[in-house]
Amino acid sequence: MEILLEEFYKTDINLEKFHDRKIFIGEKSYQINGITKSGKSILVKNYLLSLKKNSYLYIDCSDIRIQTDKLNSSLTSFCNKNRIDVLVLDNYIPSIKFVNVSQLIITSEIHYKFDMLKTLQLFPLDYEEFLAYEHKYDSSALNHFFQLGGFPIMHKIYSDERNIYLQKTLKYSLQEMEFDILCFCAKMMSQKVSAFTIYERLKHIRKISKDKLYKSFDTLHKKNYIHLLEKANHPKATKKVYLCDISLKSALSLDKHFGRLFENMIYLELLKSGVESFYEDGIDFYLPSNDEIILGMPFADERTLFKKMEAIEAFIFSYGIKKVTAVTMNREGSVNHPFSKVEMLPFDIWVLGD
Template identity: 75%
Template sequence: MEILLEELYKTDIHLDKFHFRKLSLENFSYQINGISQSGKTKLVKNYLLGLKKNSYIYIDCSDLRIDIDEFNNILQNFCNNNRIETLVLDNYIQTIKIVNVAQLIICSEINYQIEFLNTIRLYPLDYEEFLAYEHKYDSSSLNHFFQLGGFPFMHKINSDERVIYLQKILKNTLNEIELDILIFCTKMMAQKISPYSIYERLKHTRKISKDKLYKSFDALSEKGYIHQLQKTNHPKAIRKIYLCDISLKSALSIDKHFGRLFENMIYLELLKSNQECFYDDGIDFYLPLSEEVILGMPFADERVLFKKIESIEAFLFTYQIKKVTAITMSKEGSMSHPLSVVEMIPFDIWALGD
């Protein structure tokens, strides 16, 4: 292990062009959580390249050459002897002991809730981050976002290879049950679905216990491959399911439903902005802190919006909604309402608005 650590310590870090992310690292200790291919490694390596070469060591814990017991026995002494200030443990696993260094950074899909570490959740690219990968920003950028989604690697993969490439990543990252659940969730994207309903469907195609499915479902949620949205003031009601990235829809399903894809895309923008939101009957997203309702209506016009407002008027009055925002593909406009400001805003303008 000493030889391996010496090799890793002396190895120069290389990084292709680093693109803008909304998160950045400082001289604190971190736990960076995020699904596979969300950009954790690049974020860390970009930070390390700004430090003195002999002040850090980067270790990928998935390296098959690592003997855990021997590694745990010598890592602290190695860091002390080489005066290493920053230790990075990428693809961290809990069997590796935490050592005492000035700055510790661990990267993992799982949040290990280590108290002294600042926790960062890194998601795939949002629309603003995606634009950093585009050669130019014009009307084609949004369509390109629909095609590629938020995984940074998708920009480097040929269009005819993207689906299989993403499938391979998911197969290598998830176990069979988790993958089956995720595939089913792609078909139910932006719809209300319970773990029990998933169990009822999957038990006909594979042998599985209810407990095993529930644990796998919770693991997918904890790691961030799926997200659940609660109903307003009904914590026990069935939750709506959203995917971690819209590219999973075409990679794991042949079903087409642009409206749900569009809604999922809006949800991810809200998720990454840390805004508390809920759904309700006829309401895509209710944001209580800003007293706002957001509707995903990609191809709406004023007439369609007017009918929609009529159908949710009781909710608007009950919760004293001050603003209704209908997110569209390209349509802009507004309409009068006695209680709420009602606007239609194209997705790209809305996503870049704040």
């Protein structure tokens, strides 16, 4: 194992042009959580390149040459001998023991409870981060975002290979049951779905254990491959399911419902902004802290929005809603309403406006 550690230590880190993310690594010790291909390794490597070469040790724990017991017995002495200040355990596995260094960084899909590590949650690119990859920002940028989604690697994959690349990547990263559930969730994007519903559907096409399915569904949620949205003031009601990235819809499903894709995209932006949201029947997103409703209406006009306002007026009055925003593809406008400020905003303006 000493020979392998020496190889890790001497190997130069190579990184193409780095695009800044909305989270960054400082001097503390961290665990960086995120789904596969969200950019965890690139973020860490960019940080390491700012340090002196002999001050850090980078270990990718998925390397099949690593024997955990031998690594645990030799890592401390190796770090002491080479005066390692920063140790990175990329794709960390719990059987690897920590050593005493100035800064420890681990990356993982799963969040572990380590009091000594500050948690950084890395999602796929949001729209603002995506724009950093564009050669120029014009009206085509949003359409490009729909095509590629938020995985940084997709900018390097040919268009005819993207779906197969995502399928292979997800199959490698997930258990078989998890992958099957994710495929089902791709069909049900932006709709109300429960683990029981998935069980009832899948049991007809494969032998399946309810307990295993429930556990796999929970794991997918904890890893943030899927996100679940509660109904306002009804925590036990069936939740709506959203995918971690819009690119998974076309990669895992033949369904082409653009409205649901657009709604999922809005949800991810709300999620990454940290704003608490809920759904209600006929209402995509209710933001109680802002007394606001967000509606995904990609091709709406003032007349369509006016009819929508009539349908949800009871909720607006009951909950004291002060603002209603209909997010569209490119339409901008407003509707007069006695209780709330009602406007239509194109997606890019809504996202970047603040």
